[in-house]
Amino acid sequence: MTEPEATSVDGVVEAADDEKVVHRSLWGDVWRQFRRHKGAMAGLIVLLFVSIASFVGPLLLPYDAVEADIKMRNQGPSWKHPLGTDNLGRDMVARSMVGGRISLLVAITAMGLAVSLGTTVGILAGFYRRLDGLLMRLTDMFLALPVLPLLMVIFMLFRDSLRAAFGPEQGIFMLIVLIIGVTSWMQTARVVRGEVLTIKQQEFVAAAHSIGTRKRNVIFRHILPNCMSPVMVAAALGMAVAIITESALSFLGLGFPSDFPTWGRLLYDGKDFISITPMRVVGPGTLISLTVLSVNFIGDGLRDALDPKLRSR
């Protein structure tokens, strides 16, 4: 195994005062294995860096992300403005950092919503035969919904009332998270259901029943941990999809208001100036790709770390 055994010449004495065997926890092992996955660690570091820069960075910069400075407009990259400025003279580094806040928050919450919704539906459908037909037809129904027209309609219908209720930013944030979450859980549900159906037939689940394990514990102790790999993959992909969908929404002008930067919004605003200040597009574009890539690597590493059979290697 990964941990070198405590070796001692006098094993008996050692065992006596060393509280005998240390009972390792699952998550301790997972972390130990995760650290050995180079790609995943690199992804984690990049993601942490991007997050810290987004949430702490704007406080340290001398520029404001929203306030215009017309004299400095459409600057190319320079030492003062590494990514240049936009057509209102706002520093692109500051705007990218602030934009990252919303993009990352949307990505994490929407992914969390989609994955937990999908996993719940998948497990219920796979575990309880009575719910299977109903839940899977519901999933099919959601899959058949055309997403973009639906988004537009939802935006038209709810934007103003949500804005009025929660303020412009919170309202739109909730709407976007909800829309992305509700329209992207179906793949997870299907994959998880399939996985649950096979796991349910295995003898260790019968063993758990014969022990008298409560159904809830059978699900959380036996079924769920064994379908973690598709869930992890779904989570990583879901986060990537959420960032991209948010970008696409902003790009279509359906997302956050224009004075409220997100990565997608920055791309949308920057596309008209791509010939004057190409860095306006390159900056946020690179950040989106980098984040999606690192999330995928993290998901990969987590999946491997969660499988004890791969862990010992």
Added chain:
Amino acid sequence: MGTDTLVSVRDLKKHFPVTKGALRRKVGAVRAVDGVSFDIERGQTLGLVGESGSGKSTIGRTLLRLEEPTEGTVHFDGVDLGGLSPGDLRKTRPRMQMVFQDPHACLNPRMTVSSIIGEPLVEHESMSSKERNARVEELLGLVGLKAEHANRYPHEFSGGQRQRIGIARAIALNPDLIVCDEPIAALDVSIQAQVVNLMEELQDLLGLTYLFISHDLGMVRHIADRVAVMYLGRIMELADVDALYEDPRHPYTRALQSSAPVPDPVVEATREKIVLEGDIPSPSNPPSGCVFSTRCPEAVDRCRSEVPVWREVSPGHGVACHLVDAPAS
């Protein structure tokens, strides 16, 4: 017979419905277990033998109510298991446990050995984690594993060791009954003996009662006190182990026994072997009359039309066959 009956199974049936088409119309049933009755005395071992597909495992699972029986009753220590509510059934679970056939599939690959063995303790006892770990180590010792194994994962063990882990889990709550569903079928021969001996030791130590399901006649003879021979969901013959092996009355029992090789080359070369023709019929469409009639070397017309009744040829020795007459020979 005896007064201290732990398990009493009466006319147990388990039929799996066969459905067809989009509307799930029921078109038939697989009669996996079709009217089985037997008793197990406390502290004894009932061996259940038969070829694959004869419904042995289904009996084990239905007995523990992992499957709901279609008909019939199972009394466990005087309590009708079929009548228990899910909550009461759960409280009875600690007293009856199961050891599974496939040591690779019966342990959750994501759990450490200590959490696998500790699971029944978590579910049914209120122990601190320290007490639980101590109990896990004690159990590991009982089944011949070391305390340091507690931290490992199932895939790090050999088949025999995994089966020991499965046994440790089964005895964690001091059960009365353990259903052993072909516990040695997936093991190497050298390991089989170790595991069977371990089970015998534990039986003596903890006063366990076993339902030992197997197709290995030799092993059953070694461990069992009484043996039931199954064919196509029914019991053909049920007797004390010596009576069954010395004086088999049912043609099927005789055929089964002659199929097992004798560890003496001279005897093996000269003895008469009964070779059964064909395969076991489908349990969804069992033959009329005696289910064994299609393959029985001694079958007569009556066998094909009339279901043989259960008769005792001597006390404790029952047979379901027309050709066997009540107390004779």
